Amino acid sequence: xxxxxxxxxxxxxxxxxxxxxxxxxxxxxxxxxxxxxxxxxxxxxxxxxxxxxxxxxxxxxxxxxxxxxxxxxxxxxxxxxxxxxxxxxxxxxxxxxxxxxxxxxxxxxxxxxxxxxxxxxxxxxxxxxxxxxxxxxxxxxxxxxxxxxxxxxxxxxxxxxxxxxxxxxxxxxxxxxxxxxxxxxxxxxxxxxxxxxxxxxxxxxxxxxxxxxxxxxxxxxxxxxxxxxxxxxxxxxxxxxxxxxxxxxxxxxxxxxxxxxxxxxxxxxxxxxxxxxxxxxxxxxxxxxxxxxxxxxxxxxxxxx
Numbered sequence: 001x002x003x004x005x006x007x008x009x010x011x012x013x014x015x016x017x018x019x020x021x022x023x024x025x026x027x028x029x030x031x032x033x034x035x036x037x038x039x040x041x042x043x044x045x046x047x048x049x050x051x052x053x054x055x056x057x058x059x060x061x062x063x064x065x066x067x068x069x070x071x072x073x074x075x076x077x078x079x080x081x082x083x084x085x086x087x088x089x090x091x092x093x094x095x096x097x098x099x100x101x102x103x104x105x106x107x108x109x110x111x112x113x114x115x116x117x118x119x120x121x122x123x124x125x126x127x128x129x130x131x132x133x134x135x136x137x138x139x140x141x142x143x144x145x146x147x148x149x150x151x152x153x154x155x156x157x158x159x160x161x162x163x164x165x166x167x168x169x170x171x172x173x174x175x176x177x178x179x180x181x182x183x184x185x186x187x188x189x190x191x192x193x194x195x196x197x198x199x200x201x202x203x204x205x206x207x208x209x210x211x212x213x214x215x216x217x218x219x220x221x222x223x224x225x226x227x228x229x230x231x232x233x234x235x236x237x238x239x240x241x242x243x244x245x246x247x248x249x250x251x252x253x254x255x256x257x258x259x260x261x262x263x264x265x266x267x268x269x270x271x272x273x274x275x276x277x278x279x280x281x282x283x284x285x286x287x288x289x290x291x292x293x294x295x296x297x298x299x300x301x302x303x304x305x
Contacts, residue, residue, distance in 0.1 A: 010037040010159040010268040012220070016211040019166060019218075022183065025176045026166050033165045033227025034093040035220055036086075037258075037268060038277050041157035045136050048090040048160070050223070050277050051153030054082050054105055055130060058137040063124050065109040072111065072145035079141040080107035080124055081151055083254070083279075086225065087130060092162050093226030095251070097127030098297035106252070106289075111147035123287065125300055150256075150280025161268075165227040166218045170236040180213050187212050216265045222258035223277070226250060229288045232305050239301040241292040248290035248301050254279065255286040 012035060020027050036050070043049030045056075056062070064077035072078070088094045088102040097104060105126045114122040146152060172180050191210045211217060219230045229250045231237055239248040257274050259266050281287045282304045290301035 010035070010039075010161055010270050012161060012163055012266060013269055015217055016265055017217060019213065023176060023180060029167050029172075031165050031227050032093055032162055033220060034091050034225045035161045035163055036091070036223040036225065037159035037161060038156035038223055039159060039271075039273065040154055040276055043155055043157050046130075048085060048087045048158050050084045050156040050158070050279075051082070052085065052155045052157075053140055054085055055103065055133050056105075056137050056140065057133050058135045062141050063107050063126065065111070065122060067109070067111075067113055067122065069111045069113045069145070069147065071113075071147050075145050078109065078111070078144050081110050081143050081146075081153075082106075082140065083108050083123075083153055084252075086252075090158065091160050091225050095226075095291065095293070095296065098295075099129075101127035101129050101296075103128050103130040104252075106254075108151060110143055110145070110151035113147070121282075121287065121302070121304065123289065123300075123302055125289070127296070148280070150278070152278065154276070154278040156277050163220055163227075165220060166213075167228050168219055168231050168236060169214045170231065184213050211265065215262045221260060221263045221266055222253075222255045224253045224255075227253075229253070229290075229303070230286070230305060231303075233282075233285060234303070234305065237303065239290040239303065241294070241298050241301070243298040244292065244294060246292055246294045249293050250288060251291040251300065252289040253286055254281055254289070256281050256284045 038050040043052035045053040063080045065080055066077045084106040086094055086104045094104060107124045109122040112119045112121065114120045143152065169180060169184065187210045219228050227250060241248050256279060258276065259272065259274060286305050288303045288305060292298035
């Protein structure tokens with residue numbers, strides 16, 4: 001029996017408002033996502049995890065980065081860092097991989113030395129059928145040279161939980177987008193007025209809070225599979241498959257933090273560590289990984305937010 005069978009779950013609090021009651025047209029944009037809730041632990045090679053040992057065949061070469069690294073001029077190809085391993089049996093929103101693969105393994109290079117600028121990330125995904133790994137290796141390679149400690153995840157077990165999400169606010173268009181933005185502005189104005197009234201009355205009851213669509217009712221923070229992508233850094237965007245042109249869908253979000261100061265309503269009822277994995281993405285942001293829904297063997301897309 002897997003270790004995950006004995007772990008207590010993590011529960012996202014109910015949303016402070018029923019957003020579909022406010023905006024019924026959002027029902028057409030509803031998606032499920034699986035929050036992974038990584039927490040420090042000792043995962044095994046057969047578990048879903050962040051930063052733990054991979055279920056890797058003993059006779060298969062470990063993936064490496066062959067890009068020259070300015071901060072590590074001597075080494076040859078560098079072993080990639082094992083970032084995460086996800087079994088379909090544990091993660092409801094993990095889509096089937098190519099040819100029905102049920103295990104997704106995620107790696108990245110521990111140096112910012114990639115892409116057109118020469119300062120970007122390199123992430124590598126490998127799909128496989130878990131049952132076909134009959135002789136897993138017990139000798140996983142050490143990372144070797146590391147350009148940034150934020151690329152070295154702390155071993156974490158997962159507590160997957162399925163939730164409902166709605167699109168990033170700037171992706172809503174037409175009458176629905178206008179209605180949500182007007183409501184959002186009214187909520188923020190009401191919170192500001194409440195704060196001013198509290199200051200005038202010299203009350204010290206904490207900062208007034210009212211839920212907003214952006215922070216509390218749409219896209220969950222933290223590590224997750226599926227759902228909607230947030231576009232906090234670049235503004236709203238889309239990701240099309242470079243092989244067939246099909247609009248890609250969010251596969252995985254790798255996050256620096258599990259929640260932020262303006263998203264405390266997402267803290268699980270059981271606990272709320274802010275950065276359990278030790279991972280840092282970009283300027284303390286997140287990495288969104290996209291997949292082609294038409295053909296999962298097509299190249300993945302990546303966006304740092």
